[in-house]
Amino acid sequence: xxxxxxxxxxxxxxxxxxxxxxxxxxxxxxxxxxxxxxxxxxxxxxxxxxxxxxxxxxxxxxxxxxxxxxxxxxxxxxxxxxxxxxxxxxxxxxxxxxxxxxxxxxxxxxxxxxxxxxxxxxxxxxxxxxxxxxxxxxxxxxxxxxxxxxxxxxxxxxxxx
Numbered sequence: 086x087x088x089x090x091x092x093x094x095x096x097x098x099x100x101x102x103x104x105x106x107x108x109x110x111x112x113x114x115x116x117x118x119x120x121x122x123x124x125x126x127x128x129x130x131x132x133x134x135x136x137x138x139x140x141x142x143x144x145x146x147x148x149x150x151x152x153x154x155x156x157x158x159x160x161x162x163x164x165x166x167x168x169x170x171x172x173x174x175x176x177x178x179x180x181x182x183x184x185x186x187x188x189x190x191x192x193x194x195x196x197x198x199x200x201x202x203x204x205x206x207x208x209x210x211x212x213x214x215x216x217x218x219x220x221x222x223x224x225x226x227x228x229x230x231x232x233x234x235x236x237x238x239x240x241x242x243x244x245x246x
Contacts, residue, residue, distance in 0.1 A: 091210060092158035093177050096200035104151040107144055115141045154199050167245025174218045174243055176210055182218075182238040185226065190241065195219070214238075 092100075115137055122134035163177030174180055179194045193208045195218065201209035208215050217227040221240050229236045 089157055089159040090154070090197055090199065091176055092154070092160050092197040092200060093194075094160055094162050096196055096207075097155065097158065097160045099200065100151055100155055104148065104155070107148050107151070111144050112141075112148075115144055158197065158199070163245045172223050172243050174221045174240065176219075177245060178218075179244045179246055180218055180240060181242040181244075182227070183241050185237040185239055194246075 118137040119134065119141065122131055122137050125131055125133065128134050161177055166175055166177050174195070176195055176197075179192060181190060181192045183190045191206070193206050193214065195210050195215045196207045198209045198211055201207055201212070210216075210219075213231065214227070214229050217229040217238075218240065221227055223240050223243055225240050227238045227240060229238065
């Protein structure tokens with residue numbers, strides 16, 4: 086039996102919004118582009134038609150992926166989890182870290198694999214940095230085996246948003 090992948094409440098809302106946009110905006114635009122391209126005649130040498138069909142395939146694949154993810158995921162209310170584990174790093178926590186060597190600070194939120202986005206400082210619960218932080222508390226040091234070697238981060242603050 087496989088476990089249901091975790092997903093934060095905000096992550097679930099973001100995925101639902103993307104799914105809605107794909108179904109109500111992207112899909113109709115692509116259907117219109119295919120219809121317009123068909124009007125241009127011979128489909129064998131019609132680059133616009135083939136590009137629109139490829140775009141349609143990508144869109145439909147993403148819709149299926151999002152529907153599957155949302156139906157399988159275990160949605161977790163981060164604020165409720167935080168209330169039960171104050172100051173402790175658990176799934177959904179937003180953690181402010183200070184690199185021991187350089188003194189640089191960075192903040193990450195630990196999220197489900199599907200919603201991880203490093204550009205927005207959301208790291209997957211399965212990532213090395215998240216695994217090093219889980220179970221630790223404010224003031225603890227997390228030792229991370231990074232591709233560039235071992236790094237140590239002091240956990241400065243843990244919040245749940």
